Amino acid sequence: MAWDFETDPEYQAKLDWADAFVRAEVEPLDLVFADQQFVPLDEARRKIVDPLKEEVRRQGLWATHLGPELGGQGHGQLKLALLNEILGRSQWAPIVFGCQAPDTGNAEIIAHYGTPAQKERYLAPLLAGEIFSSYSMTEPQAGADPARFTTRATRDGDDWVIDGWKFFSSNARTASFLIVMAVTDPEVSAYEGMSMFLVPTDTPGVEIVRDVGLFGDPPGEGGHALIRYAGVRVPADALLGAEGGAFAVAQTRLGGGRIHHAMRTIGLAQKAFDMMCERALSRETAGSRLADKQFVQGYIADSYAQLVQFRLFVLHTAWKIDKYDDYRRVRKDIATAKVVMPTVLHDIAWRAMQVHGALGVTNELPLFRMIHGAAVMGLADGPTEVHKVTVAKQVLRDHRPTDDIWPSEWLPQKRAAARAKFADHLELEVGNL
Ligand SMILES: Cc1cc2nc3c(=O)[nH]c(=O)nc-3n(C[C@H](O)[C@H](O)[C@H](O)COP(=O)(O)OP(=O)(O)OC[C@H]3O[C@@H](n4cnc5c(N)ncnc54)[C@H](O)[C@@H]3O)c2cc1C
Numbered sequence: 001m002a003w004d005f006e007t008d009p010e011y012q013a014k015l016d017w018a019d020a021f022v023r024a025e026v027e028p029l030d031l032v033f034a035d036q037q038f039v040p041l042d043e044a045r046r047k048i049v050d051p052l053k054e055e056v057r058r059q060g061l062w063a064t065h066l067g068p069e070l071g072g073q074g075h076g077q078l079k080l081a082l083l084n085e086i087l088g089r090s091q092w093a094p095i096v097f098g099c100q101a102p103d104t105g106n107a108e109i110i111a112h113y114g115t116p117a118q119k120e121r122y123l124a125p126l127l128a129g130e131i132f133s134s135y136s137m138t139e140p141q142a143g144a145d146p147a148r149f150t151t152r153a154t155r156d157g158d159d160w161v162i163d164g165w166k167f168f169s170s171n172a173r174t175a176s177f178l179i180v181m182a183v184t185d186p187e188v189s190a191y192e193g194m195s196m197f198l199v200p201t202d203t204p205g206v207e208i209v210r211d212v213g214l215f216g217d218p219p220g221e222g223g224h225a226l227i228r229y230a231g232v233r234v235p236a237d238a239l240l241g242a243e244g245g246a247f248a249v250a251q252t253r254l255g256g257g258r259i260h261h262a263m264r265t266i267g268l269a270q271k272a273f274d275m276m277c278e279r280a281l282s283r284e285t286a287g288s289r290l291a292d293k294q295f296v297q298g299y300i301a302d303s304y305a306q307l308v309q310f311r312l313f314v315l316h317t318a319w320k321i322d323k324y325d326d327y328r329r330v331r332k333d334i335a336t337a338k339v340v341m342p343t344v345l346h347d348i349a350w351r352a353m354q355v356h357g358a359l360g361v362t363n364e365l366p367l368f369r370m371i372h373g374a375a376v377m378g379l380a381d382g383p384t385e386v387h388k389v390t391v392a393k394q395v396l397r398d399h400r401p402t403d404d405i406w407p408s409e410w411l412p413q414k415r416a417a418a419r420a421k422f423a424d425h426l427e428l429e430v431g432n433l
Pocket of ligand 1: 379382
């Protein structure tokens with residue numbers, strides 16, 4: 001009987017430590033240094049942040065997304081899920097624990113596909129939390145469809161020369177290097193004709209044309225770059241993985257990235273849920289507490305049900321990743337988590353916002369930000385619709401058509417078969433009547 005929903009006491013103690021640490025030491029950073037988590041540390045911030053990172057290292061909780069063979073602490077995805085749901089409460093917590101997106105996914109692909117020299121140059125400082133990275137895949141005209149990518153890398157002697165445009169390359173403005181997906185062979189399909197390159201951000205020809213902001217960012221400011229690559233020359237050893245192998249590299253990256261977002265979303269949704277419950281118990285109107293009104297009870301019950309289902313599903317998916325050690329075998333579940341994630345966060349944060357009345361929609365509570373975050377989750381790492389298609393295709397692989405004109409569960413046929421199965425007994429009964 002191998003089913004077990006318990007966390008081992010030793011790791012639970014670490015989780016309890018992390019929970020208290022994030023609330024007391026890390027969440028204040030969100031208030032004092034809001035939206036600066038991807039800005040390289042200046043002296044003042046370093047004095048505060050470095051000792052926190054050191055404390056996390058001492059607890060053995062630094063960069064736990066990678067296994068020891070890949071340079072991380074390696075507690076596995078299930079334990080990472082339990083940790084990430086604590087970190088999801090805070091903007092800064094993933095940085096302080098060395099497991100922030102998009103750097104986790106980027107570290108993962110360098111660990112998997114990088115040469116020893118690439119690992120030393122890019123992975124080591126990334127894991128040490130000293131530099132940031134950016135993943136430069138999406139193109140303005142192509143969006144979620146890699147078959148429409150046109151950014152081209154051509155051979156020139158020992159070098160590659162990259163030309164084209166990329167859109168929404170998050171954190172490019174503060175990243176030390178970019179991971180760029182480019183067409184290297186236009187004659188074959190996108191699945192075989194694209195390659196991945198490691199490009200230092202200060203390489204001549206890399207031009208950040210605009211930093212696109214999200215809702216709430218001041219006009220003209222933001223973290224998602226429109227980049228022009230104009231004759232960007234990199235040496236042959238900038239190729240990450242095999243020539244033509246970008247698709248396999250991208251899949252490795254996105255599998256981990258998506259499920260890690262889902263893990264953190266549990267924590268964020270839990271925060272909204274806790275806020276809703278506190279408010280429901282605290283606020284009185286029209287003769288009773290909000291908690292005593294059936295509408296509000298419905299909000300709480302619906303939110304609890306969504307949160308618990310989502311959490312168990314994400315934990316089970318993480319458990320499967322550990323078990324199979326292969327994202328491709330868990331693709332259906334990762335895509336399902338990606339599909340469900342925006343709705344769970346949206347619905348719970350929306351109800352929490354409603355229960356807080358006018359205060360809920362202000363910039364004095366984090367609830368509207370969460371709802372905006374839910375909208376972002378329905379697009380970043382691929383739109384929900386595309387993942388639904390993946391889920392459906394994967395699900396249908398496990399099903400077969402019937403060659404009969406009637407469905408296999410057609411009752412008249414099943415009833416006839418059941419009667420035939422028990423024919424002897426049925427005749428006896430009828431005969432005895
Ligand atoms: C906050 C944020 C951060 C991001 N960070 C990065 C990053 O670091 N690096 C990077 O490379 N990219 C990044 N992206 C880009 C992201 O991957 C793309 O936005 C996404 O793939 C969709 O592309 P698009 O926005 O051009 O939408 P489009 O591809 O134009 O799609 C628009 C809409 O069309 C519909 N649609 C699209 N395809 C299908 C389909 N096959 N079937 C049915 N309906 C469909 C959906 O409703 C979809 O929302 C980021 C995006 C956001 C919002």
